[in-house]
Amino acid sequence: MPFSDYRTALVTGANTGMGAEIAEMFTKRGLRVYGLARNAERLREVAGRTGMTPLAVDVTDTAALTEAVSGLEIDVLVNNAGVSATGNLRAVLHLCRLLLPGMVERDLGHVINISSIAGHYNFYGHTAYHATKAAVHQLSRQLRNDTIGRRIRVTEICPGRVETEIFGRNLGGTPEAMQRAWDTYYADFESVTTKDIADSIEFAVESPRHVNLGLMEIMPTFQVPGGLEFVQRKD
Numbered sequence: 001m002p003f004s005d006y007r008t009a010l011v012t013g014a015n016t017g018m019g020a021e022i023a024e025m026f027t028k029r030g031l032r033v034y035g036l037a038r039n040a041e042r043l044r045e046v047a048g049r050t051g052m053t054p055l056a057v058d059v060t061d062t063a064a065l066t067e068a069v070s071g072l073e074i075d076v077l078v079n080n081a082g083v084s085a086t087g088n089l090r091a092v093l094h095l096c097r098l099l100l101p102g103m104v105e106r107d108l109g110h111v112i113n114i115s116s117i118a119g120h121y122n123f124y125g126h127t128a129y130h131a132t133k134a135a136v137h138q139l140s141r142q143l144r145n146d147t148i149g150r151r152i153r154v155t156e157i158c159p160g161r162v163e164t165e166i167f168g169r170n171l172g173g174t175p176e177a178m179q180r181a182w183d184t185y186y187a188d189f190e191s192v193t194t195k196d197i198a199d200s201i202e203f204a205v206e207s208p209r210h211v212n213l214g215l216m217e218i219m220p221t222f223q224v225p226g227g228l229e230f231v232q233r234k235d
């Protein structure tokens with residue numbers, strides 16, 4: 001679909017990490033972008049740099065989320081905001097409920113859901129995160145069925161390790177935690193960058209209108225999927 005077919009995008013988690021990069025890419029491609037996150041100051045900083053329209057909202061506050069998007073005609077919805085411990089499934093469902101009917105009516109739209117390799121593979125980690133990301137995967141597949149016959153595309157982006165604040169936030173979000181996360185998870189590794197993710201999304205959106213890129217698994221070359229461990233016990 002040429003970018004010119006789309007006019008608007010909504011990106012959740014748009015004040016840092018992948019979301020900010022995706023929002024910036026869309027503004028460069030000429031879309032009017034609504035960027036949503038909780039921290040208004042950081043949102044304003046990205047808005048000032050990119051021209052996106054900031055929406056300071058907590059996605060877990062369904063009433064505020066509903067009010068923020070009411071009346072908006074969104075062509076590209078990027079469900080990106082997520083927290084590692086509890087996931088963001090409810091907000092993803094609500095945003096689809098709120099914005100997909102308009103896409104169906106206009107016969108035009110693209111939903112991009114950011115899942116994780118945690119939704120596809122089992123390895124040591126946060127159980128709720130694995131479960132909610134698996135649900136985001138299944139939801140993405142289901143939306144294709146629910147919108148059959150309409151020119152609505154659904155792309156699941158399934159990243160491995162990407163250089164963002166996510167691990168530092170998990171460790172508490174303090175400057176020390178951010179540094180510890182950097183040292184532990186990034187310093188000695190070659191991770192995927194947020195630009196790599198935005199580039200992949202750009203490719204999926206720009207694909208011809210008869211092509212739906214359903215699932216893109218994007219991992220560092222040196223990271224492998226899975227995590228099969230075999231514990232030996234003799235007692």
Ligand SMILES: NC(=O)c1ccc[n+]([C@@H]2O[C@H](COP(=O)([O-])OP(=O)(O)OC[C@H]3O[C@@H](n4cnc5c(N)ncnc54)[C@H](OP(=O)(O)O)[C@@H]3O)[C@@H](O)[C@H]2O)c1
Nearest residue numbers: 013015017018037038039058059082116161162164165166
């Ligand atoms: N980084 C990785 O290695 C990795 C790998 C696989 C999948 N992912 C997934 O990729 C997505 C983006 O992650 P990231 O690494 O870019 O994370 P990040 O750098 O920690 O950014 C998270 C973004 O989500 C926003 N956010 C968090 N909770 C929110 C809430 N309740 N309401 C509104 N906004 C909220 C944050 O802004 P505020 O705090 O200001 O609200 C921020 O903009 C997530 O779904 C994550 O699970 C990440």
